[in-house]
Amino acid sequence: MSRRRRDHVADYVIVGAGSAGCVLAERLSADDRCEVLLLERGGSDAGPLIQMPAALSHPMNMKRYDWGYATEPEPGLDDRCLAAPRGKVLGGSSSINGMVYVRGHRSDFDHWVTMGAEGWGFDDVLPHFRAIEAAPHGDPVWRGHHGPLHITRPAADHPLHQAFLGAAEQAGYPLAADYNGAGQLGFGPLEQTIWRGTRWSAANAWLHPARRRANLALRRGLVSRVLMEGDRAVGVELLRRGRSERILARREVILAASAFNSPALLLRSGIGPAADLGALGIDVVADRPGVGRNLQDHMEIYVQKACRQPVSLRRHLSLLGQARVGLQWLLTRRGIGASNHFETGGFICSPGAVYPDIQFHFLPLAIRYDGRRPAGGDGFQVHVGPMRSKARGSVTLRSADPLTPPRIRFGYLTGPEDAADFRHCIRVSRELFAQEAFRAFAGEELAPGPGARSDAELDAFVRAEAESAYHPCGSCRMGAVDDPEVVVDPQCRVIGVRNLRVVDSSIFPRITNGNLNGPTLMVAHKAALLILET
Numbered sequence: 276m277s278r279r280r281r282d283h284v285a286d287y288v289i290v291g292a293g294s295a296g297c298v299l300a301e302r303l304s305a306d307d308r309c310e311v312l313l314l315e316r317g318g319s320d321a322g323p324l325i326q327m328p329a330a331l332s333h334p335m336n337m338k339r340y341d342w343g344y345a346t347e348p349e350p351g352l353d354d355r356c357l358a359a360p361r362g363k364v365l366g367g368s369s370s371i372n373g374m375v376y377v378r379g380h381r382s383d384f385d386h387w388v389t390m391g392a393e394g395w396g397f398d399d400v401l402p403h404f405r406a407i408e409a410a411p412h413g414d415p416v417w418r419g420h421h422g423p424l425h426i427t428r429p430a431a432d433h434p435l436h437q438a439f440l441g442a443a444e445q446a447g448y449p450l451a452a453d454y455n456g457a458g459q460l461g462f463g464p465l466e467q468t469i470w471r472g473t474r475w476s477a478a479n480a481w482l483h484p485a486r487r488r489a490n491l492a493l494r495r496g497l498v499s500r501v502l503m504e505g506d507r508a509v510g511v512e513l514l515r516r517g518r519s520e521r522i523l524a525r526r527e528v529i530l531a532a533s534a535f536n537s538p539a540l541l542l543r544s545g546i547g548p549a550a551d552l553g554a555l556g557i558d559v560v561a562d563r564p565g566v567g568r569n570l571q572d573h574m575e576i577y578v579q580k581a582c583r584q585p586v587s588l589r590r591h592l593s594l595l596g597q598a599r600v601g602l603q604w605l606l607t608r609r610g611i612g613a614s615n616h617f618e619t620g621g622f623i624c625s626p627g628a629v630y631p632d633i634q635f636h637f638l639p640l641a642i643r644y645d646g647r648r649p650a651g652g653d654g655f656q657v658h659v660g661p662m663r664s665k666a667r668g669s670v671t672l673r674s675a676d677p678l679t680p681p682r683i684r685f686g687y688l689t690g691p692e693d694a695a696d697f698r699h700c701i702r703v704s705r706e707l708f709a710q711e712a713f714r715a716f717a718g719e720e721l722a723p724g725p726g727a728r729s730d731a732e733l734d735a736f737v738r739a740e741a742e743s744a745y746h747p748c749g750s751c752r753m754g755a756v757d758d759p760e761v762v763v764d765p766q767c768r769v770i771g772v773r774n775l776r777v778v779d780s781s782i783f784p785r786i787t788n789g790n791l792n793g794p795t796l797m798v799a800h801k802a803a804l805l806i807l808e809t
Contacts (some may be wrong), residue, residue, distance in 0.1 A: 283520065283521065283522060283523060284310075284312075284510075284522070284523040284524075284525065285310040285311055285312035285492070285522075285523075285524060285525065286309045286310045286311065286524070286525045286526045286527075287299075287303050287309060287310070287311045287312070287524060287526055287527055287528075287529060287806070288312050288314065288510060288511055288522055288523075288524040288527075288528050288529070289303075289311065289312070289313045289314065289529045289531055290314050290498045290511060290528070290529065290530045290531060290532050290540065291314070291315060291367065291530070291531040291532035291533065291536070291537075291779070292313050292314075292315035292317070292365050292366070292367060292478070292482060292493065293361075293362055293366065293367020293368055293369065293477065293531060293532070293533060293779070294366070294367050294368060294369040294476075294477040294779070294792055294795045294796055294799070295367075295477075295531040295778050295779040295780075295795055295796070295798065295799035295802075296313060296315070296367065296477075296531035296532075296779075296799075297365075297366060297367075297369075297476075297477035297478055297480070297481040297482040297799075298407070298477060298481050298796055298799035298800055298803065299529060299531055299778060299799050299802065299803050299806075300313045300481070300482060300485060300491055301423075301481035301482060301484070301485035301491075302481075302799075302800065302803035302804070302807070303803055303806065303807065304485055304488050304490050304491035305485075306807060307488070307490055309490060309526075309807075310490050310492075310525075311490060311491045311492070312492050312493075312494060312522065312524075313482075313491065313492070313493045313494070314493075314494050314495075314496060314498055314511070314513060314522065315365060315493065315494075315495060316363055316495065316496060316497045316498075317340065317362065317363035317364035317365065317367075317495075318339065318364060318365070318495070319364070319365060320364050320365040320366045320370045320476065320478050320479075323601065323604070323605065324337070324340075325340065325364070325366075325370050325371070325474060325476075326473050326474050327473075327474070327601065327604050327612045327613075328374055328467070328469050328472070328473070328474050328612065328613055328614055328615045329600060329604070329611055329612040329613070329614060329615065329616065330601075330612070331371070331372070331373055331374065331474075331615055332644065334362075334364070334370065334371040335360040335371045335372075335745075336360075339363075339364075340362060340363060340364045340370065340371055341360045341361065341362065341363055341371060342360070342361045342362075342363045342533075342535070342536075342680075343360075343680075344358075344359040344360070344361060344535055344680055344681075344683060345357065345358055345359055345683070346359055346683045346684060346685055346743075347682055347683060347684045349684070349685065349686070349687045349688075350689075351666075351686065351687045351688030351689050351693070351738065352687050352688060352738050352739075352741060353738045353739055355739075357685075357687075357742065357743050358743070359535065359683055359743065359745075359747065360745060361533045361534075361535055361536070361747075365478040365482060366476035366477050366478030366479070366482070367477065367533070368533070368745075368792070369468070369476040369477040369478070369792055369796075370474070370476045370477075370478060372745070372790075372792055373615055373617055373636075373644070373745075373790070374467050374468045374469055374474060374475075374615045374617075375465050375466070375467065375468075375615065375617050375620075375636065375789075375790045376424075376426050376455070376465075376466040376467060376468050376790070376792065376793050377454070377455065377466075377787075377788065377789030377790045377793055378404055378455045378787075378789075378793050378794065378797070379787030379788045379789060379793070379794050380459050380622075380630050380631060380787070380788045381397035382397075382629070382630045383397075383785070383786075383787040383788055383794075384396055384397040384399070384400050384787070385397055386784075386785055387753070387783075387784045387785065390752075390754050390784040390785065391753075391754030391755030391758055391761060391765075391784070392753045392754055392765050392784050393755075393765045394765050395753070395765060395801075399801075400797055400801060401417075403797045403800045403801045403804075404419065404793070404797050405417075405418065405419035405422070406419055406422055406800055407419065407422045407423065407424045407796050407797060407800050408420070408422045408424055408426055409421060409422050409423065409424060409425045409426060410426040410455070410466070412427075412428050412453075413453050413455065413456055414453065414456050414457065416457075417453070417455070417456040417457055418453070418455065418456060423480040423481055423484075424468065424475065424477075424480045424796065425468070425469075425470035425475045425480070426466050426467070426468060426475075427466065427467050427469050427470065428464050428466055428467075429464050429465070429467055429614060429618040430464075430618075431464045431618040431619050433586075433618070433639050434586050434716075435582070435586060435587065435637075435639035435655050435716060436618050436619045436637065436639060437712075438712045438713050438715075438716055439462075439619050439637040439657075439707070439712075439713075440462055440463065440619055440712075441710070441711075441712030442707045442708065442710035442711075442712040442713050443461075443462035443621060443707060444462075444712075445710040445711055445712055446706055446707055446710055448461060448462055448621065448623060449461035449462070450462055450463055451463040451621065451622075454466075454621075454622060455793075459622045459630070459631050459788065460622055460623065460624065460630075460631050461621055461622065461623075462619065462620070462621030462635070463619065463620075463621065464618060464619055465617055465618060465619060465620045465636065467614070467615055467617075467618075468792070469613070469614070469615065471608055472604065472607075472608030472609055472612070472613035473608060473613075477796060494513070494515075494522070495515065496513040496514055496515035496516075496520070497513070497514040497515075497677060497678075498511045498512065498513055498514075498532070498540060498677075499511075499512045499513070499514050499519070499543065499677035500512050500540065500543045500544045500677065501528055501530075501540060501541070501544035501546075501775060502521065502523075503544060503545065503560050503772070506560065506561065506771065506772050506773055507772065507773040507774050508524065508527070508528040508769075508772060508773065508774045508775035509523060509524065509528075509774070510522050510523035510524050510528065511524075511528060514677065524774065526774065527774045527775065527776060527806065528774060528775050528776075529775075529776045529777075529778055529806070530775070530776070530777045530778070530779070531777075531778050531779045531799065532779065533747070533779060533780070533781070534570065534670070534747035534748050534749065534750045534751075534779065534780050534781040535670055535681055535683060535747065535750070536681075537750070537751055537777050537779055537781045538566050538567040538670045538681075538750040538751050538762075538781060539567075539670060539672060539681040541563075541566045541567075541751065541762070541769070541777070542557070542566060542567060542671070542672050543557065543672065543675060543677060544560065545557050545558050545559050545560035545561070546560050546561045546563055546566060546769060546771070546772060547561075547562075547563055547564075547566035547567060548562070548563070548564045548566065548567075549562040551671065551672070555672055555674060555675050556675060557675050560771075560772060561769070561770070561771030561772050562771070563759075563762055563769075563770065563771055564759055564760065565751075565752055565758075565759065565760035565761055565762045566750075566751060566762050567669050567670040567671055567681075567750050567751075568667070568669050568750065568752070568760060569667055569749040569750060569752045569760065569784075570667065570668035570669050570670055570683070570684070570685060570747065570748075570749055570750045571664070571666075571667060571668070571685075571747070571748055571749040571783075571785070571786040572668075572685050572687075572743055572744065572745075572746050572747050572748070572786070573634070573660055573661075573662065573664075573743075573744035573746040573786065574660050574661075574664070574685075574687055574688075574741050574742065574743055574744060575634075575636075575658045575659060575660035575741065575742060575743075575744045576658075576659060576660060576697060576700065576701065576723075576736075576737055576740060576741050576742075577641075577643070577656045577657070577658055577722055577740070577742075578656060578657050578659060578701055578704035578705065578708070578720075578722060578723070579641040579650065579654055579655070579656040579720070579721035579722040580641070580654060580655055580656070580708050580713075580716075580717050580718060580719070580720055580721060581641070581650070581652060581653065581654050581717075581718030581719050581720075581721055582641075582652075582653035582654050582655055582716050582717075582718060583653075583715070583716055583717070583718045584653070584715065584716055585653050586639070586653070586716070587639050587640050587641070587653040587654055587655055588611070588616060588639050588640040589640060589641075589649065589650070589652065589653050589654070591611055592640075592642075592649055600612045616638055616639065616640070617636045617637070617638060617658075618637075619637045620634065620635045620636045620637055621634070621635045622634055622635075622788065622789070623635075623703070625661070625696065625699055626699075630788075631662070631788060632661055632662045632663050632788070633659065633660070633661055633662065633696075633699075633700055633703070634659070634660065634662055634788065634789055635657050635658070635659050635704070636657065636658040636659075637655070637656075637657050637658075638655065638656050638657075638658065639655050640654065640655065640656070641653075641654025641655060641656050641721055642656075643742070644658070644742065644745075650721055654718075654721060655716070656722075657704050657707070657708075658744070659700040659701070659703070659704050660697070660700060660741075660744060661692075661693070661696040661697065661700060662786070662788045662789070663785070663786065663788075664690040664692075664693050664696070665690035665691060665692070665693075666685065666686040666687060666688065666689045666690040666693060667686055667749075668683070668684045668685035668686040668687075669682075669683075669684050669750070670682070670683055670750045671684075685743070685747075687741070687743075688737070688738065688741070694730075694734050694737070697733070697734075697737045697741070698730060698733045698734070698737075701723060701733055701736075701737075705720070708720075722736070722740065723736040723740075724736075744790075746780075746786065746790065746791045747780065748780035748781060748783040748786050748791055749780075749781065749783050749784070749785065749786060750781045751763055751769075751777045751781035751782050752781075752782065752783075752784050753765060753767065753782040753783070753784055754784055756770050762777065762782070763776065763777050763782050766805050766809070767782060767802045767805065767806075776802070776806070778798060778799055778802040779795060779798070779799070780794070780795045780798070782798065783798075
């Protein structure tokens with residue numbers, strides 16, 4: 276039997292009920308000797324706007340579910356400020372994301388080892404991917420069949436999805452049997468974290484079943500800082516209903532608050548570049564210059580075509596169309612509402628790349644990811660972008676006030692090859708749309724448009740229109756303890772302090788191929804085992 280729970284003290288205090296936090300809470304509380312307290316500022320994930328897959332563009336634009344962050348003006352993007360959504364809700368960003376499941380390429384994780392993250396090579400992380408997955412369609416040598424995360428492979432039977440796959444094959448690219456299996460190269464259906472027509476977030480997979488346990492508690496509020504006694508983390512300060520509370524940890528404090536909020540919490544707690552902390556009047560606990568540095572993201576561009584036949588999803592965008600979709604989903608969990616509609620995509624290599632470095636998501640509709648600016652008529656598009664830009668950004672504090680959002684800069688398009696990489700992405704996309712498979716559908720090009728052909732014209736289009744793929748990571752980099760730019764060691768322990776870990780996408784040494792929710796869940800599963808072994 277577990278000890279009686281007291282809300283103000285627990286063995287493990289986890290900050291953030293997002294993708295990583297949900298996994299940690301479930302895994303740590305599976306040991307009934309451990310009292311686990313999970314802290315989250317956001318509210319419930321119940322309701323159709325989150326649970327209906329096709330409604331994905333709504334929660335990421337709602338203050339109720341999103342932190343509402345934006346970047347600083349980005350010089351490489353004509354000084355535009357880009358939205359930087361992160362989930363402020365149970366399930367975190369897994370409750371507002373696009374539900375595309377990608378592990379990353381095995382070389383991504385092997386590269387982590389070369390950056391000092393010993394024990395995080397592909398052979399090390401594969402068992403954890405298999406443990407989290409319920410992907411019975413995959414080869415059991417590579418894929419998990421009995422994990423809590425239901426992963427489905429869509430039918431992709433819409434005529435435009437079929438045209439996209441046909442075009443890829445006609446252009447000479449392979450069709451991938453399972454890009455999360457033995458090989459990533461090629462085109463095929465994009466796996467979805469959708470189960471029986473419902474978004475299968477980290478909250479649905481891990482947290483909600485675990486909340487029945489007596490040794491797991493959930494408490495709402497904003498964590499303002501980590502409480503320190505010397506170099507030891509002893510708890511956190513929680514702002515709740517206008518009051519400050521002390522939440523104490525007998526064993527460890529674990530930050531799982533996102534690539535934006537985890538470094539901001541460390542900085543407010545006195546862990547970071549000493550000069551920056553001193554300028555804000557924050558007492559220095561550990562001088563770690565890497566906190567908030569190394570921020571990375573994927574960026575993408577939309578290549579859009581008008582569709583000559585009325586087969587796109589546009590007819591479902593009207594108020595009546597949305598009402599019909601919503602009603603069918605509410606009654607049956609089927610139909611248009613039961614898919615994210617990113618049902619096909621692929622990974623290819625640019626010239627000279629040793630493993631895939633370009634990702635495609637195809638959508639049978641011409642519209643922005645956030646649901647804004649739909650095309651005036653039927654259309655379709657591919658979201659495409661390079662995977663491994665050398666651009667690096669930062670998360671810094673504007674002030675020590677926890678209610679003030681951090682300053683976020685990605686440095687988009689500042690990598691030495693970024694402009695050329697995007698031009699290549701656009702030209703490959705045009706090549707795909709020019710194939711025979713699209714002859715019956717492809718009309719005029721809507722974006723970049725027939726007038727954008729030269730390098731200069733394409734560069735101007737990318738600067739004006741490129742958007743984040745919402746894959747932030749790297750701002751609390753994991754690596755060797757003797758590297759001054761590293762924040763956590765390979766056990767996810769913050770270097771220079773005791774009883775404090777960071778477990779989320781912020782610890783990625785380098786961004787992985789594709790969407791980041793899958794690798795984030797894996798990191799949390801592996802970290803939970805490391806914590807319990809300690």
